[in-house]
Amino acid sequence: MIELHNGDCLEVMADIASLSVDLILTDPPYGTVKGIEKTGHYAAGRGDSHDWDTPIAHADMMNACERLLRKNGTLILFSQDPYTYRLATEYNKNLPFSYRLTWYKHRFANPLSAKKAPVNYTEDLMVFFKKNTKYDFDGFHPLRPYAEAVYSFIGKSTKQITDELGHQGVDHFGRFNSSQFKLCTQKTYDELTALYGLRNMVGFIEYGILKTIDIGYNEPLKERMNAASPKIFNLPEGAGHKSNVLSYHRDEVKLHPTQKPVALLADLIETYTRPGDTVLDFTMGSGSTGAACIETGRNFIGIERDPTFF
Structure with missing residues (x-):
């Protein structure tokens, strides 16, 4: 052509x-x-x-x-x-x-x-x-329910949280119903934990465990996406x-x-x-x-x- x-x-x-x-x-x-x-x-x-x-x-x-x-x-x-x-x-x-x-x-x-x-x-x-970009187009990221639980515990919208944090580090973590869902950084998670008392939430998970789960899901996803478009x-x-x-x-x-x-x-x-x-x-x-x-x-x-x- x-x-x-x-x-x-x-x-x-x-x-x-x-x-x-x-x-x-x-x-x-x-x-x-x-x-x-x-x-x-x-x-x-x-x-x-x-x-x-x-x-x-x-x-x-x-x-x-x-x-x-x-x-x-x-x-x-x-x-x-x-x-x-x-x-x-x-x-x-x-x-x-x-x-x-x-x-x-x-x-x-x-x-x-x-x-x-x-x-x-x-x-x-x-x-x-x-x-x-390693977006979760399949929608099966295992941390989606946990992110939704965190938001439910905080009881505020992404915009409200962003305003209170002073940055947009939580943006993709709040997209638990979107293909663009991603785990936030440890710095942002620590800020959420301190500001909203996440340790008092039933089922609270330390960031190190979250990161291990995230890597375990994303690495195969990355391999599949790179294989499709190398x-x-x-x-x-x-x-x-x-x-x-x-x-x-x-x-x-x-x-x-x-x-x-x-x-x-x-x-x-x-x-x-x-x-x-x-x-x-x-x-x-x-x-x-x-x-x-x-x-x-x-x-x-x-x-x-x-x-x-x-």
């Missing part, structure tokens, strides 16, 4: 089904080139314009990626500082930054800064994995490890100013997906990611706003 869209990436992404993408692999605009003096250096007749380097609203981009990725899905963004720093520190809480890869390009890309700063022979690839990391055939430095020459034919080698993209796709998985590139440029998907037997969704490249 190859699906191509010419339009604004955030608008198009809003129409894609949630949890439907296995890997998002893209080279978003960093905002580091736009405004550079006009030199005619860039390919495809783009020497007089750097509109392609207009940054995407960061929070909106990360939230859209988090919604589209399946549980344990992967997001890989090409980057360079200072954009790299922002990606490492300003991420969606359900799509945390995991680690950085480095693409060694064999030659530097931008001679315009050669007399002002060291030239770059490398480019960052920032890797994020979507969290697989985190993918494939090593090269016959290899025992994979380097964090990826060495690839640029493609000879260059159709876009920031075009990436198809071989590099194919390497990433084969590492972080399985055959038949779906890959999204929401700033696809000339379509190198799509070519790599065809080469590796993956489905591809590509988005590009500039009709020159589309």
Whole structure:
């Protein structure tokens, strides 16, 4: 399946089904080139314009990626500082930054800064994995009745308890009729015990016992959820490890100013997906990611706003 869209990436992404993408692999605009003096250096007749380097609203981009990725899905963004720093520190809480890869390009890309700063022979690839939240969708957590008993003993709503505690640590513990039920932390439980005299409650249980019960239920649940939606990391055939430095020459034919080698993209796709998985590139440029998907037997969704490249 190859699906191509010419339009604004955030608008198009809003129409894609949630949890439907296995890997998002893209080279978003960093905002580091736009405004550079006009030199005619860039390919495809783009020497007089750097509109392609207009940054995407960061929070909106990360939230859209988090919604589209399946549980344990992967997001890989090409980057360079200072954009790299922002990606490492300003991420969606359900799509945390995991680690950085480095693409060694064999030659530097931008001679315009050669007399002002060291030239770059490398480019960052920032890797994020979507969290697989361990909610109790089956509704069989053995501590649900106990949480309900605690609330009955206290005789107050979650909002009232939250106001009196001064924080929301009890929120999920109070959702004993919801899939989002979770045991609170020991700190919160100790506060509840002291504030509301829980030790006077018939059937009171110490936190250590509660935690043992919680782990005994959640670990198998986590294993089932990860088996249904696993985190993918494939090593090269016959290899025992994979380097964090990826060495690839640029493609000879260059159709876009920031075009990436198809071989590099194919390497990433084969590492972080399985055959038949779906890959999204929401700033696809000339379509190198799509070519790599065809080469590796993956489905591809590509988005590009500039009709020159589309």
